[in-house]
Amino acid sequence: MLKKKKLTEKTTLFRSGTPFKTGAVIKDIDSNDFELVSNVLFLRLEEKSNEISFIYEMAKDDVVYGLGETLGALNKRGKIYRFYNTDDPEHTPEKQSLYGTHPFMILDGEKTFGLFIDYPSEIIFDISFTHKDILKITIPSKDFDMYFFDSDEKLSIIKEYFNLTGKPYIPPKWAFGFQQSKWSYFSEREVREVANKYRELGIPLDVIYTDIDYMDSYKVFTINKETFPNYEGMVKDLKEKGIKVIPILDPGVKIEEGYEVFEEGKKNGYFCTDEDANPFVAAVWPGLTHFPDFLNSKVRKWWGQKYKVFTDMGVKGFWNDMNEPSIFYTPKSLDKLFDLLKDLEKNKDEAGIEVFLAKENFVNISNNREDYRSFYHKLDDGTLINHDLVHNLYGFKNTQATAEEMKELLPNQRVLLLSRSSYPGLHRMASIWMGDNKSWWEHMLVNIRMLQSLNMVGFFYTGADIGGFGADASAELVVRWMQLGAFTPFFRNHTALNTRPQEPWQFDEESLKIMKDIVRLRYAFLPYTYSEYMNSVKESTPFVKPLSFVFDDERVKDIEDQYMYGESLMVAPVYEQNKKGRFVHLPDVKWLNWNASKFEERNMNVYEPGDYYIKADLEQIPLFIKENNLIVLSEPMNYVDEKEITELWVVGLVTDQAIYNYYDDDGETYNFAKGEFAQIKINVVKENGDFKIDVKKEDPKNLLKIKKINFELYDSDGSAVRKDKII
Ligand code: MIG
Secondary structure, three states: OEEEEEOOOOEEEEEEOOOOOOOOOOOOOOOOOOEEEOOEOOEEEEEEOOEEEEEEEOOOOOEEEEOOOOOOOOOOOOEEEEEOOOOOOOOOOOOOOOOEOOOEEEEEOOOOEEEEEEOOOOEEEEEOOOOOOEEEEEEOOOOEEEEEEOOOOHHHHHHHHHHHHOOOOOOOHHHHOEEEOOOOOOOHHHHHHHHHHHHHHOOOOOEEEEOHHHOOOOOOOOOOOOOOOOHHHHHHHHHHOOOEEEEEEOOOEEOOOOOHHHHHHHHHOOEOEOOOOOEOOEEEOOEEEEOEOOOOHHHHHHHHHHOHHHHOOOOOEEEEOOOOOOOOEOHHHHHHHHHHHHHHHHOHHHOOHHHHHHHHHHHHOOOOHHHHOOOEEEOOOOOEEEHHHHHHHHHHHHHHHHHHHHHHHOOOEOOEEEEOOEOOOHHHOOEEOOOOOEOOOHHHHHHHHHHHHHHHOOOOOOOOEEOOOEOOOOHHHHHHHHHHHOOOOOEEEOOOOOOOOOOHHHOOHHHHHHHHHHHHHHHHOHHHHHHHHHHHHHHOOOOEEEHHHOOOOHHHHHOOOOEEEOOOEEEOOOOOOOOOEEEEEEOOOOEEEEEEOOOOOOOEEEEOOEEEEEEOOOOOEEEEEEOOOEEEEOOOOOOOOOOOOOEEEEEEEOOOEEEEEEEEOOOOEOHHHHOOOEEEEEEEEEEOOEEEEEEEEEOOOOOOOOOEEEEEEEOOOOOEEEEEEEO
16 A cells, blocks of 8 residues: 655655655645545556565557666667665676666656655666566555656656755866776875876866775775875976875774774774674775765764864865775675685585586675675664665765865865765765776776766766776777777776776877877867756756657667757767767758867767767767857867866857857855856857857856857868857
8 A cells, every 4th residue: 555645736645654754855744634545556566475566567669768777778778777785896687786776767658657766775677678568666664755757758758756855966167077986096106106197298187086905905984094194285286386195094993902993983982883792894995894874964974074184184085985885794794705615625525516616605705685685874863773674875964074074174175976776855965986897898888878868867977987097908998998088077097906007108109199189188178078068957957868768750869879968069079999980870951070189179960860889989979069059169289277278169060040058157165056157149040141149248247257159160061160259
């Protein structure tokens, strides 16, 4: 039996039992005026002793979108997805769980609707896998909320979702610059060298990350004084060069007497507890650790304030890792493994196949569900709850701790905040990257698809490890991936321990030059990217969209490897080995193609709608500007805000009229919410073979330094008219 309550014209809540308050939804829905129902519109309900399933018979051409951080196609049909946050660095196609939980989907077809399940433990979406036409969503519990969105418009379903769970996070403007990371830069010297190298080579850069090895014995909130003798000095010196340093932070607190974080946590009962009410013990990087109980608001406050060691040094970005939480092993699970080994040893001579089978036990010792069932959280009202029942909230609450205390530590400052694990609602305060991918061509396609799916669930500011995290990358792979990354909001090159280094200079002169140009191109696009990002948050419309969210023709439903980046630009990255081009579908309108390699070179072509093979040499990424839309560029810089932008370039194919609302603000604070932002309203009208340009500046706070706008306006025949306007 469910209870129903209509929340808005299009959104209805179906409540089962007494759901846990996850914090995903920003509206407080506690009133009693629910109506009892035994069915959910056209979904069939199946109840078992302790689980409920929603079943829907899909039409042949129904498409399913959403589900955020999941593997497989963009159209989610044909696979099982199991939301149970997992640190799994092997993103192979059969995997059902990754780091995040995003149980929001849109079914688009004969009927169109959306739904979101707010339940913090395992949820299974079997989307026409077990049976090819059946969508079956199973919640192994009777306490959850299910929100149903009734609309024919995919974008309005997403708006309803944001209405319910909040608008996406807004990072500082410099977060749209290029970022370099590696596990690890082992010393302050190495970090400084990398920074200097970027500046020497003239490759723009805004951020360098310090991975776990900056810490003293992996103790969170400490610094290894031998290898990083002056972390603060490094932060300050790099800041002079326009480079921000972002440290990684892991939740596991090393069990070590005298270590402040451990002592405080223990004294105050801030750690999750085991069956015997002792702090729960699990091994992660520091060895044996305790897990802070982030579901408790006192613990969150305590933890969030710890970031002060870094904010005091001038750090404005944080990278929260391992917060599924990842468990390498527990003392208990290790004992079991040793027992197994002893058994094997006893029968050593006849062990045979058992040795082969025993391998699994090694793999399964990490992130084991049994371990997640063996510890507890203490909520604000004093109740104890088993971790397994709220498992998917851990990373969310960990990063919420950071986000909330940042408001006090850095008032009115935007920070770049990344979390690996997530749950709906986290998208309001932080973002996620896509975790431990591999230097595989296949993972570029995963990146392209996940980028679109994550945008649907509110993680607009996201991206993958460029070049791939695990495994060795070839120069060509890194070049192609840097091109893709240049058109992803979060643009960071990162790689794992013991893999081939992949900074731009690690290969050959030609690759270096291409990568330098592509990073510079990224910076040229900054006015467009930032303006579009801010407008997309304002409009509650994904910044990155599949073509099928914009165009109606049947063909676009099959296009998963091209995407809209803002309203004007379609990106069609080359993501296959040795390819000198790719097929591209151009829907509905004319397109101005730019096979872009550098800001200074325009080689534009106009295409009619249709299907084409577009040549793209190694240094080129195929970009397409939509007819009667504009993009806005500026001269590349070494880092965001290095110089004042005094000139813009506005480029487009205008056959009728193009309007662009250029947005800008200080890029660092939340003053925009008080109206402190600037806009330039550009209106280009094609008239008698000429272009009439109208520009209106609205800049009450005098934020803009733009003096001149250069227009490059293309005609259907590919000819260009150049004009400028002094403003
Ligand atoms: O167990 O900190 O996803 O980006 O470099 C691996 C080391 C732990 C996983 C993160 C990755 C990071 C790595 N971390």
